[in-house]
Amino acid sequence: MHEFSLASEVMSIALNEAEKHNAIWVSEITIEVGSLSGVEADAFESALSLLAEGSIVEKSGIKILRINGMGFCDGCNAEFEMTQRMEFCPECNSFPSVIKGGNEFRLTSLVIEEQ
Amino acid sequence: MCDTCGCGENDGLKIHGPLSNHKHSDSEAHDHDHIHEHEHEHEHEHPHSHTHPHTHSPEGNSDDEHDHEHEHYQKKTLNLNLDILSRNNLTAEMNRRFFEGRKVLCLNLVSSPGSGKTTILEKTIKYLKATRKLYVIEGDQQTLLDADRIDKAGAPAVQINTGSGCHLDANMIDKATRKLDPDTNSVLFIENVGNLVCPAMFDLGEFKRVVVISVTEGDDKPLKYPYMFQSSQLCIINKSDLLPYVDFSIEETIKHARLINHELEFIEVSAKTDEGMESWFQWITQQEESFATKKGYEKS
Secondary structure, three states, X not given: OHHHHHHHHHHHHHHHHHHHOOEEEEEEEEEEEEOOOOOOHHHHXXXXXXXXXXXXXXXXXXXEEXXXXXXXXXXXXXXXXXXXXXXXXXXXOOOOOEEEEOOOEEEEEEEEXXX | OOOOXXXXXXXXXXXXXXXXXXXXXXXXXXXXXXXXXXXXXXXXXXXXXXXXXXXXXXHHHOOXXXXXXXXXXXXXXXXXXXXXXXXXXXXXXXXXXXXXXXOEEEEEEEEOOOOOHHHXXXXXXXXXXXXXXXXXXXXXXXXXXXXXXXXXXXXOEEEEEOOOOOOOOHHHHHHHHHHHOOOOOEEEEEEOOOOOOXXXXXXXXXXXXXXXXXXXXXXXXXXXXXXXXXXXXXXXXXXXHHHHHOOOOHHHHHHHHHHHOOOOEEEEOOOOOOOOHHHHHHHHHHHHHHHHOOOOOOOO
């Protein structure tokens, strides 16, 4: 459910930036969503499309870049993919692992059309 | 629509109270501080109608997916690389500095619905109000029921109704805190919307986050909702009086929660019988001390 408020946050950032640059349209929104970020990417995308209706973001393409979770083991320096937040090191079985990637939830770029 | 005067508002968000005066001078019955979140809704139709001759090179527009009649506009990429929660986090940080300056210990209570947060708060107020100034911000989708209970227990309470919203955010806490105007050297409890998912992502500016779980829930809850247990510093296990009747293992819960957050502290209580509540009060006292010296201030 929080995807809806996150999407409205993205809308307000996009509209703000568009206004700053006197943009007529926002034609592309690129967002990074890490698999461990706690954001459900599909729900977020639907919420954003819904909120964009009737605004200058309406026709924007929404690009979601999904980022895999990456873990790092303090014990043996192994790096490995993480599918959930708590995982044992696959090399030496130590715990907990440091999350090195997958927490991202960022608005990376906007493409705007200006006069 | 606001049912007091019919003003429109976004998402049904309302902030009510404080219900009684409790030495507060502002006893207005009709206070209008709903958060109208319409900062960015103005859609000016920028009347920039400069008619300069168009000499832009067309290659930038050749891949224009939507062929409106404005294909002569220039495309521009803005590389923002912005954390989407950054505005919430900034407001939370401002709340945190306010609480620090005002010396208000702020604790954010989160849990699934029905774990007993309000009962714990009622009991806490009854026991601690003689020695401390206590305030409560209540978050629920609808109704003033919880704020009413807190008010009867003897602490000023502001109720935030989130309407369709599933969590409180830092901006709501900012607005509610202004209405509450807590005295210095006090404790402010935030009772978040009952939900183990969404409130985890939203820093409110609290000093510590307290997750409440009751023994009528499953002891695998920490594994199912890791974000909440990871972002909390204390776990209260409530309704301990019901332990003989349910298949709930305190040991398993602690084991599961520690897998996610090995620094999490635990207190077992029954808000109904008061068993264990003393430990919770002692924990609050410890937090007051570390807050005063700003030990452990780093939020996790």
